[in-house]
Amino acid sequence: xxxxxxxxxxxxxxxxxxxxxxxxxxxxxxxxxxxxxxxxxxxxxxxxxxxxxxxxxxxxxxxxxxxxxxxxxxxxxxxxxxxxxxxxxxxxxxxxxxxxxxxxxxxxxxxxxxxxxxxxxxxxxxxxxxxxxxxxxxxxxxxxxxxxxxxxxxxxxxxxxxxxxxxxxxxxxxxxxxxxxxxxxxxxxxxxxxxxxxxxxxxxxxxxxxxxxxxxxxxxxxxxxxxxxxxxxxxxxxxxxxxxxxxxxxxxxxxxxxxxxxxxxxxxxxxxxxxxxxxxxxxxxxxxxxxxxxxxxxxxxxxxx
Ligand SMILES: NC(=O)c1ccc[n+]([C@@H]2O[C@H](COP(=O)([O-])OP(=O)(O)OC[C@H]3O[C@@H](n4cnc5c(N)ncnc54)[C@H](OP(=O)(O)O)[C@@H]3O)[C@@H](O)[C@H]2O)c1
Numbered sequence: 001x002x003x004x005x006x007x008x009x010x011x012x013x014x015x016x017x018x019x020x021x022x023x024x025x026x027x028x029x030x031x032x033x034x035x036x037x038x039x040x041x042x043x044x045x046x047x048x049x050x051x052x053x054x055x056x057x058x059x060x061x062x063x064x065x066x067x068x069x070x071x072x073x074x075x076x077x078x079x080x081x082x083x084x085x086x087x088x089x090x091x092x093x094x095x096x097x098x099x100x101x102x103x104x105x106x107x108x109x110x111x112x113x114x115x116x117x118x119x120x121x122x123x124x125x126x127x128x129x130x131x132x133x134x135x136x137x138x139x140x141x142x143x144x145x146x147x148x149x150x151x152x153x154x155x156x157x158x159x160x161x162x163x164x165x166x167x168x169x170x171x172x173x174x175x176x177x178x179x180x181x182x183x184x185x186x187x188x189x190x191x192x193x194x195x196x197x198x199x200x201x202x203x204x205x206x207x208x209x210x211x212x213x214x215x216x217x218x219x220x221x222x223x224x225x226x227x228x229x230x231x232x233x234x235x236x237x238x239x240x241x242x243x244x245x246x247x248x249x250x251x252x253x254x255x256x257x258x259x260x261x262x263x264x265x266x267x268x269x270x271x272x273x274x275x276x277x278x279x280x281x282x283x284x285x286x287x288x289x290x291x292x293x294x295x296x297x298x299x300x301x302x303x304x305x
Contacts, residue, residue, distance in 0.1 A: 002035045003210040004061040008094070009068030010040035013165040014108060014157075017199035018067060022206065034210060037061065041068075047082060049089035056097045063209060065106045065202070066094060069138070073112070074262040076134040087137035092144035099150040104214040106202065109222070111158035111190065113139040116266020121230075123272050124156075124222045132263035142222060151215035153205065155198075155225035155276075158269050159236075162195035163297050168233065172240045173298070176249050186234035186253030190269040191226040194290035196297070201225065204282045219279055224271035227287040239288065243295035 005022065009015040015038075022036045037059060041047075044055045046068055056064070070076060070086040091107065098105040112135030113128045130136045145152045161169035169192075175182060209215060231239070234253045241249045256265065277283045284290070 004035045005063045006061040007038045008066045013162045013195040014067035016164045017195040021199035021203040046086040046090035052090045052093035063104045073134045077262045080133045083137040088140035091141035095145040095148035095150045099148045105152040109156045110138045111269035121270040121272035154222045157225045159190045159192045176246045180248045181250040183254040184234040184237045186232045192287045193227045194294045197284045197290045223276045224273045227284045229286045230270045
């Protein structure tokens with residue numbers, strides 16, 4: 001029997017790489033009996049929570065994957081209503097739909113649910129404490145899913161980058177075209193996570209769900225889901241230039257206090273991914289390995305006419 005998947009969100013970073021990983025051409029094959037439907041915001045608009053369930057009823061699927069979110073961390077401070085509508089109220093509707101219709105749900109969340117004042121990697125059971133609107137809205141989404149009793153896997157990721165969309169990696173490459181020196185924050189520590197690594201690890205989970213007929217009750221819950229290792233934004237910037245063979249950039253460290261932003265960033269947001277490995281036997285690569293893969297993709301896209 002065909003296993004049908006609905007992917008919400010079309011042009012986002014994670015969504016783009018998920019479409020590749022789950023597509024019949026490049027990822028899960030026809031033989032595996034999977035069918036992927038991608039719904040853009042013209043079909044499911046998460047800014048209108050009261051329309052979400054009706055929109056979902058037009059699809060007959062076994063699994064919903066939701067990487068769609070309000071992700072503008074700084075803007076969220078002045079657009080709390082929009083952030084909560086998309087990241088919490090609509091997520092509650094998706095979860096209720098999944099619970100009512102025995103549909104499994106894979107949803108993505110964030111390291112911003114934590115205050116960022118830890119010194120060792122956060123476990124899923126550690127106390128949460130978002131410091132801004134974005135983190136609070138994503139946390140409310142997590143809690144709505146858990147309260148819905150839907151069979152759901154919530155994957156908390158962090159520092160997402162890729163060759164697609166807006167992200168730190170692309171910003172660094174763009175700056176290297178006009179500048180030869182940069183200052184970058186060095187006192188925030190996390191794990192840069194390539195969207196393609198997220199997509200590949202998700203594909204492995206989806207394969208298991210298909211074989212076992214959905215998420216088992218004991219598998220429902222929150223999982224930390226980042227690349228391995230840790231670094232600062234400043235050292236990540238230096239590594240981006242090294243991997244892309246950009247030698248002229250001089251990168252100097254600055255403190256967070258010298259780069260003020262409307263929303264506070266967690267100073268430390270390394271996540272312990274061992275629950276993911278223990279439950280699904282899945283892990284993401286080390287951030288340095290993934291960065292090399294991303295840079296190879298950058299180079300190969302430049303080679304294309
Ligand atoms: N980016 C990060 O550094 C980061 C860090 C931690 C966690 N996360 C989480 O990881 C997940 C994926 O993030 P990402 O970086 O791929 O995000 P992204 O590139 O900003 O993409 C956001 C996606 O959400 C969709 N979307 C936004 N508003 C919508 C609406 N009203 N209705 C329907 N869809 C809407 C967008 O739709 P369109 O396709 O129409 O543009 C897009 O597909 C999110 O849950 C995010 O919270 C991200």
